[in-house]
Amino acid sequence: MSAKSNKLVTLDEYIIQSQNRFPGATGELSQLLRDIGLAAKIISREVNKAGITSLLGADGSTNIHGESVKKLDLFADQQLISALDRSLITCMVISEENDGIVRLNSQGGKYIVYLDPLDGSSNIDVNVSIGSIFSIYMREARFDPNLVESDALQPGVRQVAAGYVLYGSSTIMVYTTGMGVSAFTLDPSIGEFILSDDDFQMPEHGRIYSINEGSYNSWELGLKKYIKYCQEEDDETGRPYKARYIGSMVADVHRTLIKGGIFIYPASKRYPNGKLRLMYECNPLSFIIEQAGGISTDGERRIMEIMPDALHQETPIFIGSKKNVEKVKEFLKEYREEVVS
Ligand code: P6P
Numbered sequence: 092m093s094a095k096s097n098k099l100v101t102l103d104e105y106i107i108q109s110q111n112r113f114p115g116a117t118g119e120l121s122q123l124l125r126d127i128g129l130a131a132k133i134i135s136r137e138v139n140k141a142g143i144t145s146l147l148g149a150d151g152s153t154n155i156h157g158e159s160v161k162k163l164d165l166f167a168d169q170q171l172i173s174a175l176d177r178s179l180i181t182c183m184v185i186s187e188e189n190d191g192i193v194r195l196n197s198q199g200g201k202y203i204v205y206l207d208p209l210d211g212s213s214n215i216d217v218n219v220s221i222g223s224i225f226s227i228y229m230r231e232a233r234f235d236p237n238l239v240e241s242d243a244l245q246p247g248v249r250q251v252a253a254g255y256v257l258y259g260s261s262t263i264m265v266y267t268t269g270m271g272v273s274a275f276t277l278d279p280s281i282g283e284f285i286l287s288d289d290d291f292q293m294p295e296h297g298r299i300y301s302i303n304e305g306s307y308n309s310w311e312l313g314l315k316k317y318i319k320y321c322q323e324e325d326d327e328t329g330r331p332y333k334a335r336y337i338g339s340m341v342a343d344v345h346r347t348l349i350k351g352g353i354f355i356y357p358a359s360k361r362y363p364n365g366k367l368r369l370m371y372e373c374n375p376l377s378f379i380i381e382q383a384g385g386i387s388t389d390g391e392r393r394i395m396e397i398m399p400d401a402l403h404q405e406t407p408i409f410i411g412s413k414k415n416v417e418k419v420k421e422f423l424k425e426y427r428e429e430v431v432s
Pocket of ligand 1: 210211212213303338339340341343356366367
């Protein structure tokens with residue numbers, strides 16, 4: 092990301108400055124974002140030395156999706172939940188590492204937080220970038236003070252904030268509160284996230300497509316035709332596009348945000364509803380991409396308008412630059428209509 096800011100601005104300073112723009116702000120959301128920033132610094136430290144500590148490798152358990160849980164997953168989950176618990180403004184957390192809702196000490200807290208504590212954790216052992224994803228909702232006022240799962244089943248358009256931390260060659264935190272996309276880079280020498288961009292807009296078109304082509308044979312025809320379109324020669328649209336696939340959604344979507352293009356995780360024979368989770372992977376990253384001028388869809392519906400009926404439900408996702416996503420939607424529509432007619 093190109094640095095638009097000349098003066099060094101830390102995450103905490105930026106959050107306070109942003110809050111001051113809203114006279115009615117109570118400072119609670121600011122505190123919540125700072126809590127996540129603190130947990131991210133601690134997780135970054137452990138991720139960057141996992142190879143020389145006991146945190147590498149699986150802990151023997153599996154999560155709700157039957158995936159092997161890596162020790163760093165649990166560490167990240169614990170750090171984020173305890174950071175949120177300390178400031179008593181979050182009433183519950185839903186995380187990939189916990190089957191149901193995690194009720195925090197402040198049952199009266201006004202926020203609900205979804206977490207993918209360490210997305211891409213299958214890449215930990217091979218030193219590939221991984222990330223933490225968060226999605227923040229307001230708890231809806233109800234007469235019954237007892238927290239239930241349905242309090243957390245809100246569509247992505249109701250997110251009050253969302254973002255991610257990418258633990259890569261450097262540690263980057265990207266978030267939005269609906270007023271544009273802000274990006275920060277961790278300076279380990281002072282332990283502070285430093286502002287690198289405060290209103291990032293992504294390219295309207297990109298020359299990179301990102302999808303796991305190993306599941307090609309089980310894709311719908313329109314998607315197969317779109318990927319072949321990406322591979323054809325065409326100077327006007329800069330095709331053939333480049334294929335890039337890291338296997339960590341946060342890293343693939345961050346590259347798409349910066350360079351443009353499209354990331355796709357479709358429905359397939361193995362994952363009939365897609366593999367990626369709506370509430371703590373697709374919605375938060377869609378909020379970021381939309382705020383940066385992009386589009387995010389399940390092939391038909393805007394991701395953030397999907398009404399969830401389960402905490403851990405999956406969805407197919409086509410996310411990225413406006414022109415790239417519009418093009419794949421054309422192919423899907425054309426060949427779905429052919430099937431119907
Ligand atoms: P596949 C990582 O396990 C993850 O949940 C996402 O971060 C990533 O985009 C996807 O799964 C990769 O899945 O099937 O291509 O290995």
